[in-house]
Every structure is written in structure tokens, then in C-alpha cells.
Amino acid sequence: MKTVQLIPNRTLENGKTERLADSFYSIYTPFIKRLQMRENKLAYIKKPYLVWEILIADTITFYLSMPDEWEPFITHELNVCWEKITLQNSDFAFAPDHPVTAGTISLVNHCFLSLSIDKRTIDPLPALLENHSLLSPGEKILIQIVLDPAPYDWFDGVQDAYKKFQSGQMPQRFGLTPKRIIQTLAKTGAAVGVEIMTTVGEFITEKEVKTDIKIEEPERINFARNGLSYATQRKAQGNAFDTTIRVVASSADYQKRNVLLKGILTALNTLENDNHFKLSVSFNPDKLLEEVQSRTAPAF
Numbered sequence: 001m002k003t004v005q006l007i008p009n010r011t012l013e014n015g016k017t018e019r020l021a022d023s024f025y026s027i028y029t030p031f032i033k034r035l036q037m038r039e040n041k042l043a044y045i046k047k048p049y050l051v052w053e054i055l056i057a058d059t060i061t062f063y064l065s066m067p068d069e070w071e072p073f074i075t076h077e078l079n080v081c082w083e084k085i086t087l088q089n090s091d092f093a094f095a096p097d098h099p100v101t102a103g104t105i106s107l108v109n110h111c112f113l114s115l116s117i118d119k120r121t122i123d124p125l126p127a128l129l130e131n132h133s134l135l136s137p138g139e140k141i142l143i144q145i146v147l148d149p150a151p152y153d154w155f156d157g158v159q160d161a162y163k164k165f166q167s168g169q170m171p172q173r174f175g176l177t178p179k180r181i182i183q184t185l186a187k188t189g190a191a192v193g194v195e196i197m198t199t200v201g202e203f204i205t206e207k208e209v210k211t212d213i214k215i216e217e218p219e220r221i222n223f224a225r226n227g228l229s230y231a232t233q234r235k236a237q238g239n240a241f242d243t244t245i246r247v248v249a250s251s252a253d254y255q256k257r258n259v260l261l262k263g264i265l266t267a268l269n270t271l272e273n274d275n276h277f278k279l280s281v282s283f284n285p286d287k288l289l290e291e292v293q294s295r296t297a298p299a300f
Contacts, residue, residue, distance in 0.1 A: 001051070001295060002071040003092055006062040009084035014119045016081040018238075023077035024050055025239035027070050028149035049148040050074070051295045055094065056132050056141040063092050065295055094142045094293055096250035101257035102288040103281040105245040105265060110171040112161035113274040114231035127267035134263060139251045141260050146244040148297050155236040162236075232274045246292050247279070 027048045034045040051065040066074045075087055107113075116123070131141060161171035245268075249260035258281070265279040282288040 001065045002068045003063055003065040003090045004071075004075060004078075005088045005090040005092065006064060006078065006082075007086040007088065008062065008082065009086075011084060012082055012122065014122050017119060020077055020081040022239055023074065024147055025149045025241065027067065027074075028152075030151070047148070047297070049146060049297050052145040052147065053092070053094075054128065054143040055092075056129070056135065056143075057139075058137070060129055060132055061092075063090060094140075094144075094248065094289075096140055096248070096289075097138045098140075098250045098252045099254075099257075100248050100250045100285050100289055101254070101261060101281065102246065102248040102285040102292070103261055103279050104288075105247060105268060105277050105279050107275050108278045109275045110161050111240075111275075112158040112165070112171060112232065112235065114229060114235045115271040115275050116273040117231045124267050124270045127270045128264065131260065131263045131267060134260060136251070136256075139249075139256070139260070141250070141264060142246075142248045142292065143264060144246040144248075144292050144295070146246075146295070146297050148242040148244070150240040150242050154240045158236045229274050242298075244298055245277075246288060248285075248289060248292055 027050070029045070029048055031047075034047060036043050036045060048067045048070060053063040053065070055061045055063070064074070064078070078085060078087060107115075128143065135141070164171050247261055247264050249257040249264075251257045251260065261279060261281065265277060268277050271277075
């Protein structure tokens with residue numbers, strides 16, 4: 001991976017960032033093209049991805065890491081997007097001076113629901129940078145965003161989720177959580193209760209009793225009442241990344257580290273729209289720190 005430091009100009013604007021995102025996506029290489037014959041042997045080429053990092057310490061610095069072979073193209077596109085930006089080669093690697101607390105930040109709702117994408121602002125950057133005032137000497141925060149281009153058919157899942165929403169269901173993100181299990185059991189119990197009442201009604205009236213009751217999540221009811229945003233409605237038209245956001249706070253004070261992580265979550269949620277972010281603090285911060293330092297993309 002090649003790393004460059006980005007030194008922004010005060011006149012930075014976001015008008016061309018969609019083109020930049022499309023440029024980032026163009027490094028996507030399908031699996032079949034990453035299998036190559038070399039010296040009569042089948043070789044597997046690692047999937048290319050990008051890593052964006054913001055270090056908030058004594059000063060605030062920005063870095064982008066990319067596969068070596070893509071560096072000329074990516075740096076060209078950075079200069080097109082932000083004409084007055086300065087790019088410098090860097091060997092930056094995050095090195096905390098104190099113990100760390102680390103976590104991942106992810107979307108609360110299914111990804112078919114969009115964040116705010118208003119290009120007239122530079123959110124969430126101002127809110128992120130405000131966390132600098134919370135730091136004492138030697139303390140650091142690193143925000144690492146891994147951008148792994150999604151397969152070309154990524155939008156199929158989004159469209160399926162949208163159809164499910166339109167039919168009266170709230171699509172769920174992958175994975176089971178205790179809250180999800182409890183909600184599912186509660187909805188199942190409620191549905192069974194409706195069915196029992198319907199059956200009893202049949203015995204009493206000698207005819208089928210129909211009910212219009214639908215068991216729906218509060219989130220879906222709210223979206224159905226207020227309507228989905230323009231950003232959500234057009235989301236499947238663009239390119240996408242499997243995105244991983246890692247945050248590391250370094251401080252001698254355990255409570256301070258947690259405050260710093262919550263500050264980053266609050267800043268990122270200035271993008272709240274139909275979707276927003278949640279923070280999952282790692283039970284093994286040293287392992288997560290190793291992944292951050294090696295800029296490893298998740299296996300799944």
C-alpha cells in the first residue's frame with residue numbers, strides 16, 4: 001500500500017466528491033480477474049481497497065492509503081476534486097502513547113436507508129475536528145475508514161430491501177443481536193395472539209373473521225408516515241463500498257477514552273437522515289489496534 005498525506009486548503013469544497021467516490025470505486029477488480037497464471041502457477045491477487053484516516057492529536061492530519069499500482073490515478077483524481085490540495089508521500093502508522101479503547105462504527109438500520117448526502121456542506125468534518133479541543137497533551141484519536149468496493153450487483157440487495165419495506169416489513173441488517181431476538185419473539189407472540197382471536201371469532205360467528213392488524217416495527221411506521229428521503233430513493237443508482245469505520249482513542253484515563261469515542265460518534269451523526277450510526281466498543285482493543293495499524297480489511 002502507498003500512503004499519502006492530504007493537506008487541505010481553507011477553500012475546500014465538496015462539489016466534486018461524487019466523482020472522487022466513483023474514481024475510488026473504479027479500482028474494483030472481480031474475483032475471476034484476481035486469479036492469474038504466473039510461471040505456470042495460479043496466483044491469487046489481493047482485492048484492492050482504500051483506507052482513509054484522520055488523526056486528531058497535537059495537530060490534525062489526513063491520510064489515504066491505496067494499492068501501489070493505483071497511486072498515480074488516485075492522486076490525479078484527488079487533485080481534480082480538490083484543486084488546491086497538497087499531497088505528500090507518507091510512512092504514517094498510528095502509534096499511541098497511552099493505553100487505547102477502540103471500537104467500530106456502523107449503520108443502525110439496513111443500508112438501503114441513506115445518510116444525508118448534501119454536497120453543499122462539508123459535514124461531518126467540522127464536528128469531527130471539534131473533538132481536538134477535548135484532547136490533553138499526548139492524547140490521540142484515530143478515525144480509520146476502509147473503503148472496499150462492493151460487487152457490481154450490490155444494488156440487488158438494496159432493491160430487495162426496498163420492496164420488503166414497501167410490502168410492510170422493516171428490513172434488518174445481517175446478524176442476530178439480543179434486541180433483535182427479543183423484538184422477533186415479541187412480534188411472533190403478537191401475531192399468534194391475533195391468529196387465536198381470529199380462530200375464536202370463527203367459532204362464535206361461524207364465519208372467518210378478517211383482521212387488518214399488521215405487526216410493524218416502530219421505525220418502519222415512522223418512515224412510512226414521513227416518507228423516505230431523496231437520498232434513500234436514489235441510493236441504488238450509485239456505486240457502493242463495503243465500509244468499515246474503526247475508531248481508536250488513546251489516553252491514560254479510561255473514562256476519557258470512552259468520552260472521546262462518543263465524541264466521534266456524535267460528530268459522524270451530523271450525517272443523520274433515514275439512517276444513522278452506532279458505536280460498538282471492542283472487548284479486545286489490542287487486536288483491533290493491530291488491524292488498524294496493518295490497515296486490514298475485514299474478511300467478511
